[in-house]
Amino acid sequence: MATQKELLRRRASRVRRALKAVSNGRPRLSIHRSSKHIYAQVIDDAEGKTLAAASTLDTSLRSDLKTGADTAAAAAVGKLVAERAKQAGVTDVVFDRGAFIYHGRVKSLADAAREGGLNF
Structure with missing residues (x-):
């Protein structure tokens, strides 16, 4: 029987394999959600570089947020990563x-990134 960690790794690789097939060279907005924080990165897989990143650990966000583990914090991270990606010249x-x-904090981050100007 596979462990929980192994099942999560399989699901993540399944999602990434499907994304690679439809990406057409676009950078990837990758997220990670922990019990206390949420992280987002815009990654160019062709060059292996991170173009923009934001998280609830950023000093600019940390003072404004009550906690890093709610939908309001995820929305703030989504707006910040969209702003930084646009500064790096990435829109798609x-x-x-x-x-x-795709529910709760993940959906909140995605919606805020769309409002911030990212297309996906």
Whole structure:
């Protein structure tokens, strides 16, 4: 029987394999959600470089947020990563939710990134 960690790794690789097929060279907006924080990165897989990143650990966000583990914090991270990606010249991305279900904080981050100007 596979462990929970192994099942999550399989789901994440399944999502990334599907994204790679439809990405057409676009950078990937990858997210990670922990119990206390949420992280987002715009990654160019062709060059293996991170173009923009934001998280609830950023000093600019940390003072404004009550906690890093709610939908308001995820929305703030989404807006910040969209702003930083636009400064880096990126507007079109593919959304990599990893092993996380598109619900709650993940959905909030995605919606805020769309409002911030990212297309996916």
